Amino acid sequence: MSNSTSPKLNWGNTIFLTILHIIGPFLIGIYLYHFGLSFSLVTLGLIFYFLTGLSITAGYHRLFAHKSYVAHPALEYFYLIFGAAAYQNSALNWCFDHRIHHRYVDQEDDPYTIKKGFWYAHIGWIIEASKEKNFPQYKRDLVRNPRVVWQDKYYLLISTLSSLVLPALIAGIWGEFLGGFIIAGVARLIIVHHATFFINSLCHMWGKQTYTDTNTAKDNFILALFTYGEGFHNFHHLFHNDYRNGIRWFHFDPTKWLIKFTSYFGLAQKLYKTPSRKIFLAKLEMRKKKIAQKESLSKLKSNWSDYIDSVIEKLDSTYGEWFDLKEQYKVAYSEFKKSKTKLAKANMQKLKIEANEAKLRYKHTYRYWRSYSRLLLRSQCV
Numbered sequence: 001m002s003n004s005t006s007p008k009l010n011w012g013n014t015i016f017l018t019i020l021h022i023i024g025p026f027l028i029g030i031y032l033y034h035f036g037l038s039f040s041l042v043t044l045g046l047i048f049y050f051l052t053g054l055s056i057t058a059g060y061h062r063l064f065a066h067k068s069y070v071a072h073p074a075l076e077y078f079y080l081i082f083g084a085a086a087y088q089n090s091a092l093n094w095c096f097d098h099r100i101h102h103r104y105v106d107q108e109d110d111p112y113t114i115k116k117g118f119w120y121a122h123i124g125w126i127i128e129a130s131k132e133k134n135f136p137q138y139k140r141d142l143v144r145n146p147r148v149v150w151q152d153k154y155y156l157l158i159s160t161l162s163s164l165v166l167p168a169l170i171a172g173i174w175g176e177f178l179g180g181f182i183i184a185g186v187a188r189l190i191i192v193h194h195a196t197f198f199i200n201s202l203c204h205m206w207g208k209q210t211y212t213d214t215n216t217a218k219d220n221f222i223l224a225l226f227t228y229g230e231g232f233h234n235f236h237h238l239f240h241n242d243y244r245n246g247i248r249w250f251h252f253d254p255t256k257w258l259i260k261f262t263s264y265f266g267l268a269q270k271l272y273k274t275p276s277r278k279i280f281l282a283k284l285e286m287r288k289k290k291i292a293q294k295e296s297l298s299k300l301k302s303n304w305s306d307y308i309d310s311v312i313e314k315l316d317s318t319y320g321e322w323f324d325l326k327e328q329y330k331v332a333y334s335e336f337k338k339s340k341t342k343l344a345k346a347n348m349q350k351l352k353i354e355a356n357e358a359k360l361r362y363k364h365t366y367r368y369w370r371s372y373s374r375l376l377l378r379s380q381c382v
């Protein structure tokens, strides 16, 4: 490549990442060779791994960038201090890039577009000097938050103290100052970097497009294990205001659990959840789209397209009916709890039976839809 087309480098980031990835492993190796690894250091490293990574995902990402809930100023300070310890820029700049990523995903203006390859989306975009971005609207609300502005102003000092000095001082209490710096500081930082960088790279490469195929974001439960629950990225790109990325109770999403946990103490409020019917319809539409893309089905004589529409309509109505009755049952239940009257009890029981009947009707239709849509998707018509 000629010099005229070579990208300009962000020298600060390039030098920092080079030192971290070359001198870092060297220091870690020497330390392990001479001192080994104590249980206390591993514990401290793990605590800092979760503190800093979750401050990025629950703080920088879901709170400041997407406003999926409202946090108490004390919690904001917490996330700003430990988010800085991940050395990923100030929250103000991080959110600015991330909002542009969502708005222009996969396009030229996407700061870490996967269209430029794994390396670029993972780390290359950080070492390249960023182009002038004229999108003031993506910072406007953040510059009105004095805590975000404070962190942006003193970012380098805060990150050095919380990322490297603090773990060293803590480990120094039991005589492992150097170990605290190298293991809970440097080694932990390298791991947190790549765990969170995977969200921009692998989460746009591997996995399922369960809810939308209008962008490259993928749902991948294995990546969720390494990314603090951010692996359900296809869902996130469609419903970015949702405080959850993994919506089912068994989806590994420690960020969602932390946000919920802090809400029990009044530290987090107004946790936004996408209406379940909206999610349900997006999933159905996506499956319908996948079926319609199968060229071989055009050879089928049956009017499968109209049939799919009628099944989806029935699914939507049975789901809506079940959902409404469930809500009515919840109201009747709380009324019975308050009044304890026979009439309230009878009403509650009636609604319980009706809601269960509606659930059965929906489940029956859903099972039918699942078998039929799978049949069409797997068909090989010649």
Ligand SMILES: [Zn+2]
Binding pocket: 101, 199, 200, 204, 217, 233, 237
């Ligand atoms: Zn993304």
Ligand SMILES: [Zn+2]
Binding pocket: 061, 065, 066, 098, 102, 236, 240
């Ligand atoms: Zn996002």
